[in-house]
Each structure stands twice: as C-alpha cells, then as structure tokens.
Amino acid sequence: MNATVPRLVLSILSLDLPVRASRERLLEMTGRYREAESLAVGLVKALDAGAEAVCAVPSAPLRGALTALKKPLPVLARLPLTPPALDLREDHWLMREPRERNEAGFGLEGAAQRVALLPAAITGDVSARVAARIDQESGAWPTRSRAGLLLCAPVTDLVLAAGHARALERLLRHGRSRFGLAGLETRNPGWLLARLHEWGIEPDFVLAPIDPLGTAMTPDAETTRAEMQRGSVRLLASEVRGGGPTALEAGARDALDRGAWGLAADLVELSDLSSDLRGLAAMLASRSR
Amino acid sequence: MRTPHLPADAATPEETAPRWRIAVSGLGRAGVAYAMAIAGHPGCQLAGLVDPRADRRAFAKGAGFKVPIVASLASLLQRAAPQALVVCGASSTRAADVRAGIDAGLATLADGRLAETAQEADALATALRDARALVACGGAPLLHPLFRRAGEWLAAGALGPLVRVQTSAYVSRVFSAASRPANRDVIDPMADDALMLLDGLVGPAQAGEVRAQALYGNGPDELHAELVLQAGATASLDLSWSVPGYPRPAIVVEAEGRRGRLLASDDAIELELHEPAAGLQAGAHQVAAGEWGPQAPFEAGEPSMVLAAFVQALDGDPATAALLDAQRGLRVARLREAIRAATPVVAARVTP
Incomplete structure (x- = not known):
C-alpha cells in the first residue's frame, strides 16, 4: 500500500479552506479557479508538470x-x-448526526467495515461519527478518482489530544476500505509523529x-x-513556505533534508503552477530513496 | 530532544511536570478546543469537563477524554481538584459560570466574553474584587503577535495623541436566511473580539450613533457604530458577516495620531511616522505575519493561544495578564449592550 503514496501532491485546499497565506493571495487563487473549467486546466497542467x-x-x-477532464x-x-x-455553531461540528438513513451506515457498500464499527457506534465513539460522515460526504465522489483518504486535521488532532489511539486505528482501517490509502492531516506534527510511534500505528502517510x-x-x-x-512515517510536507516568508525551493529542500517523504504544495504557494511543480518534481527525482 | 507529552497518558520523568490542573465548563465547539489545548500544554493537566447537556458530555467521552465529565461544577469539585477553570458555556450562563469559578476559589478564564449584560457585569465587578485567584477574560486577536506589537507601539506613544480610530471586523458567512444562525445577529458573535481588541489597543470607549442593516433576516447583518474614546478621540466600528472575500475572519484597526498613522491586522502592520517617536525612526515601518513560531504548544485553533496566555498569566507574567484583564471584559460587556441598545430595529431587505 505504501508504495503508491505520492511524493508530489498539488494541494487545492486553499480554494475551500482558510490556509496560512495572505488574504490577497487567497482571494487571487479562489478567483482564478472559481470555475470548473479553469480548475480543470490547472489540474491538467499540474499532472503534466509532475x-x-x-x-x-x-x-x-x-x-x-x-x-470536464473525462x-x-x-x-x-x-x-x-x-x-x-x-x-x-455553538456545538462541536461532529455532534450533528448524519441526516439520511443510508448516511449512518445501512447501505451495502462496505458492510463488513460497518459491522466492525458497530461497537464504536453503540458506545458513542467518535470514530463511528466520523466514519459515517466520510461515507456520507464521499458518496457522490467518483470511485475512479479515489486515490486516498486524508483524515482532516480537526479529527486527527481531536483524538490525538484525547489520546484515543483506537479511534485512529479504526478510522485508518475504514479509510483504507473505502479509498485504498488512508493518511492523517495534522496541525500538530511533532505530537502526532511521536504518538504514532508510541502507539505503533502506521498511517499510509x-x-x-x-x-x-x-x-x-x-x-x-x-x-x-x-x-x-x-523516518517511520511517510510525511508529506505542506506549507513549506511558512505562509510566505520562505522561498518555495528553500522550504521544500529543507523539508526533504529533514526527512519528509514528499511535498504537498498548495496553489497559494506556487507563483507559476507548471514551472514550480516541475522544479519540485526535479528536486524529488534527484533524491534517491 | 524533548519528548512530546500529552497528559492523557503518563508523563515521562524528564518532562516538565504539569503545573496547573485546569477544568473546562461548557463543551461546545470552543470548550472542546480548550480541552484539546489543555491536554496538549506541557504545563497543564486536564482536570475535568463540565456541561449540563448530556449529549455534549457523551460527545466528549466518545472523543476519548479520560477525565471526569460531569453535569455541574459542584460535581466536578467533588471528583477532581482543579486549580483553574475555563468558562466557555452559553452566553446566558456565562456570568453565573464565572461566578461559580470565583466562588470556588479557582483561577478563572472566560473565553472571549465575561458577561452577557451590563447588569451581570456590574454584579461580577463586585465578585472580582473579592476573588482569591486570577480572573481573566480574553480572545485571540489581542494576543496575536502583530496586534501585540501594534499595542506596544501605541502604548509607547508612537502616534502621539490619537485623532481617529477605525476598526472593522469582516467575515464571509451569511449570504442567505438559511445560513443565518437562529437567534443571532452580527453583534453576537462578532462584536466581542473587535471591542476587546479596540479596548486593548486604544483604551475604553463609549457608544455613540449606531446604524445597522438587515440583509437576510430580522436583525443586523451589518453594523456601523460611532464610538468616543476615553481620551476624547473618535472611533468607529464596522461589523459584517455578509461581505465576500473573507473566508477567515479579519479585524483591521487603523489609527491616526498627530505623529502618524498605523494600520494593523493579522496579516501585517504598517506604521507611518512623520517624526521619530517611541524609539522608532520617522518613515515607514512594516511587520509581516509569519515571523513567529507556534503561538501555543498544541494547535487547536484560537483557544490554544488564549489558553497559552492564561497559563503565562498564572505563572506570573504581568504583561500577558494585562492582555487578559477581566476589567476589560466588564467594559466590553457594557459597551456591547450600549451598542445593542442604540441599534435601530431593522428588517431584512433581501430574503433570497
């Protein structure tokens, strides 16, 4: 499974989420890629660039x-x-229950995995809530485009803070059953890497x-x-420019020098989508693993 | 190398022992984030969680927090021995929860809001005088490194006597009646952070004329308030949760003084001085975001920054304690109520 973890990823999270970048830069990118057609062109360029x-x-x-890409x-x-x-909202966002019956895990797809999550659901474990949401929100997602699940940082960091190792294990199993690869996004890298080592949990990335x-x-x-x-976890380094003060190449080189497996560069960090990605791809290619 | 430590598990001997056992009252979105921040702070131990709502307690238990999770502070005090309490429950019970913490002799932090009404603020003022431990109130903006720097320059008199201050707080959230939270308007939740910041940077203010617009429901979606600073200068406050282009909340403060002009936000500070002042040369000065490392040892959103500051204040740092001054929370509660009282009744012009 790990063999297929990508080493160069284009992140387009900034189109939907606040990320560490200046407001002007965020607005520029969301404006540029607002239409599906312009986004499709950008994605094709990114894949061509590596x-x-x-x-x-x-x-x-x-x-x-x-x-549009077909x-x-x-x-x-x-x-x-x-x-x-x-x-x-006043309540934590995970407290809202899935709205439809099939969202809660009654469908045929992945029935075995849902049975595995039944004890968690009965005890109110957060992993059951999260798994139901993943199923609900990925329902309309084309299967052929599912390269992997990235469990969002608000969930990863919640169970990390609570010390809930079993929830992470369950969610990684669930993610692999749905997406093939399952990784963890975090805003607390030092904490997470240490805990994964201690708990013996191995996300794909x-x-x-x-x-x-x-x-x-x-x-x-x-x-x-x-x-x-x-080096026990394949780490995709994001925000290598630290929100702006560091040059892309210097940030990427530093992350790889320190042991990152690969790079996840966001649109807001790339001055020129194609040439910047080509540069990062060349940097990765020059390093033997 | 330091070994990361999360108090959910046993600490290793070489680690700094947690100094403060802190409980959280109110397990909504903010309360859960505070629980995370406390669990991830090497100087803290999560002592327990309190919320009268069973579904919230069940959620916290399901998230994996292995501490007493109970319905009342009284119950927690019987089961655990917290030294401090973070209050982030509903606005309607905020003052009572703070009072309970003070009465229990706990150091108490109110997240963003100390009291809902001026009457509650007046009652709390008496309790504050008798408090046996630190009582603090704060939000993240005033603790942001850029606003802290701006505050230091203003306090040092860089601009000289102030002439005019403009504060705006914008976020892109409400663009239809359906997206408008029930029983809320732009004053709640947006006024507190902006008013706390204004008070922290340029001092207390009084409310003047208020104009408001309702776009998607009955009640303000946009608000403009004229304020008068204690020092005599005029100030203004603009709030909107219906303006495009602000996926992340943005507060901007623009201050004009006899010696120059300052523009501060969480993106950057721009200072233009006509003459040398406060140890700064005449001319343009700029500070950009991104020049600082993590603001807290565990990132759980804005509560991490507030919690880290609260711990610094508990540890005896007077400068940080001043940023969490509970008296500011009382002033802001009164000012918010005055603004609300001066806000004309407005009905929606657009109901898509």
Whole structure:
C-alpha cells in the first residue's frame, strides 16, 4: 500500500479552506479557479508538470472539473468536510448526526467495515461519527478518482489530544476500505509523529506543515524535526513556505533534508503552477530513496 | 530532544511536570478546543469537563477524554481538584459560570466574553474584587503577535495623541436566511473580539450613533457604530458577516495620531511616522505575519493561544495578564449592550 503514496501532491485546499497565506493571495487563487473549467486546466497542467495526486475537498467545482477532464484524476480527499461556516455553531461540528438513513451506515457498500464499527457506534465513539460522515460526504465522489483518504486535521488532532489511539486505528482501517490509502492531516506534527510511534500505528502517510522557520511545527521545531528524523512515517510536507516568508525551493529542500517523504504544495504557494511543480518534481527525482 | 507529552497518558520523568490542573465548563465547539489545548500544554493537566447537556458530555467521552465529565461544577469539585477553570458555556450562563469559578476559589478564564449584560457585569465587578485567584477574560486577536506589537507601539506613544480610530471586523458567512444562525445577529458573535481588541489597543470607549442593516433576516447583518474614546478621540466600528472575500475572519484597526498613522491586522502592520517617536525612526515601518513560531504548544485553533496566555498569566507574567484583564471584559460587556441598545430595529431587505 505504501508504495503508491505520492511524493508530489498539488494541494487545492486553499480554494475551500482558510490556509496560512495572505488574504490577497487567497482571494487571487479562489478567483482564478472559481470555475470548473479553469480548475480543470490547472489540474491538467499540474499532472503534466509532475504532480502525482491532488489533495482536495470534494467540492462541487472539483467534481465539475473531474467531469470536464473525462479521465481519472488521483485525488487525496480531505474528509470529513469542515467548511469555514462551522465556526458560527455553538456545538462541536461532529455532534450533528448524519441526516439520511443510508448516511449512518445501512447501505451495502462496505458492510463488513460497518459491522466492525458497530461497537464504536453503540458506545458513542467518535470514530463511528466520523466514519459515517466520510461515507456520507464521499458518496457522490467518483470511485475512479479515489486515490486516498486524508483524515482532516480537526479529527486527527481531536483524538490525538484525547489520546484515543483506537479511534485512529479504526478510522485508518475504514479509510483504507473505502479509498485504498488512508493518511492523517495534522496541525500538530511533532505530537502526532511521536504518538504514532508510541502507539505503533502506521498511517499510509501524514500531511503536516513543515517549514524552515518552524512556523506551525508544534510543540516546537526541534521536537518535530527529531521526530521526522525517525523516518517511520511517510510525511508529506505542506506549507513549506511558512505562509510566505520562505522561498518555495528553500522550504521544500529543507523539508526533504529533514526527512519528509514528499511535498504537498498548495496553489497559494506556487507563483507559476507548471514551472514550480516541475522544479519540485526535479528536486524529488534527484533524491534517491 | 524533548519528548512530546500529552497528559492523557503518563508523563515521562524528564518532562516538565504539569503545573496547573485546569477544568473546562461548557463543551461546545470552543470548550472542546480548550480541552484539546489543555491536554496538549506541557504545563497543564486536564482536570475535568463540565456541561449540563448530556449529549455534549457523551460527545466528549466518545472523543476519548479520560477525565471526569460531569453535569455541574459542584460535581466536578467533588471528583477532581482543579486549580483553574475555563468558562466557555452559553452566553446566558456565562456570568453565573464565572461566578461559580470565583466562588470556588479557582483561577478563572472566560473565553472571549465575561458577561452577557451590563447588569451581570456590574454584579461580577463586585465578585472580582473579592476573588482569591486570577480572573481573566480574553480572545485571540489581542494576543496575536502583530496586534501585540501594534499595542506596544501605541502604548509607547508612537502616534502621539490619537485623532481617529477605525476598526472593522469582516467575515464571509451569511449570504442567505438559511445560513443565518437562529437567534443571532452580527453583534453576537462578532462584536466581542473587535471591542476587546479596540479596548486593548486604544483604551475604553463609549457608544455613540449606531446604524445597522438587515440583509437576510430580522436583525443586523451589518453594523456601523460611532464610538468616543476615553481620551476624547473618535472611533468607529464596522461589523459584517455578509461581505465576500473573507473566508477567515479579519479585524483591521487603523489609527491616526498627530505623529502618524498605523494600520494593523493579522496579516501585517504598517506604521507611518512623520517624526521619530517611541524609539522608532520617522518613515515607514512594516511587520509581516509569519515571523513567529507556534503561538501555543498544541494547535487547536484560537483557544490554544488564549489558553497559552492564561497559563503565562498564572505563572506570573504581568504583561500577558494585562492582555487578559477581566476589567476589560466588564467594559466590553457594557459597551456591547450600549451598542445593542442604540441599534435601530431593522428588517431584512433581501430574503433570497
């Protein structure tokens, strides 16, 4: 399974989620790729330039782009969905139950996995809620584009903070049964890498912010880099520019030097989509693994 | 190398022992985030979780938190021995929850809002005088490194006497009646952060004329308030949750003084001085975001930053404690109510 983990990923998460970048840059990108057709063109360019997969929220524009492409596009789907408007709610967003009967796990697809999650559902374990949402929100997603599941950071970091190893194990199993690959997004890379090692849990990959200044590397840059050196998890480094102050090439080189398996570069970090991705692909190719 | 430590499991001997046993009251979105932030702070231990709602307690248990999860603070005090309490329950019970924490002798942090009404604020003012431990109130904006820097420059008198201050808080959230949260308007949730920031940067204010627009329901979706600062300068506040282009909430403060002009946001600070002041040369000064490392040891959103500051205040850091001054929370509660009282009744013009 690990053999198919991509090493160069184009992230388009900034089209749907607030990411670490200036507001002007975010607006520029969302404006440029608002239409499915322009997004489709961008995705084709990215694949031609060496990107092996796209990391995305399964949004309507992306579904439109996939339809326009008329060919499979490997997508690491970040799920469950966490639209920005969730911050208007008083309750935690995972407390809302799936709305339709088949969303809660009564369909035929993946029945065995749902049986496996039954004890979790009975006890109210968060993994059952999350799995139901993943099924609900990926229902309309073309099977041929499912390159992998990226469990969103709000879920990963919740169970990480609570020390709930079994939930992570269950969700990774569920993700693999649906998507083939299952990875974890986190905003707390040092914590997660240490815990995965301690718990003996092996996701197919982890996606986390890594940059030379340690801008978002919790608990701190030193600890995170030490955990990266252990090399037991395939880490896709995101936000290698640290939100802007670092050049793309320098950030990417630093992440790979410190043990990252690959790179997940977001649209907001790329000045020129094709040439920047070609540069990153060449950098990765020059390193033997 | 430091070994990461999450208090959900046993600590290793070489780690810093947690100094503060902190409980959380109110297990909504913010409360769960505070629980995460406490669990991930090496100086803290999560002592317990409190919420009167059974579904919220069940959710927290299902998330894996292995601490007492109970319906009342009184029940928690019998089962655990917290030293501090983070209050982030509903606005309607906020002042009572803070009061309960004070009465129990706990250091108490109110997330963003100390009281719902001026009457509650007045009652809490008395309790604050008798508090045996730190009582704090704060939101993330005033703790953001860029706004902290802006506050330091303003406090040092970089601009000289202020002439005019404009504050805007925008976010893109409500674009239809369906997306409008029930029983809420733009004042709640957006006024508190902006008013706390304004108070922290330029001091207390009083409400003047207020204009409001309802776009998608009965009640303001956009609001403009004229304010008068204690020092005499005028200030304005613009709030909107219906403006495109702000997927992330953005607060911008623009201050004009006799010596120059300052524009501060969580993206950057721009300072233009006509003459040297506060140790700064005349001319343009810029500070961009991204020059700092993590603001908290565990990232769980804005509560991480507030919790980290609360721990610094508990540890005796006076500068950080000043940013979490509970008196500011009382002033903002009164000012928010005054703004609401001055807000004209508005009905929706557009109901798509």
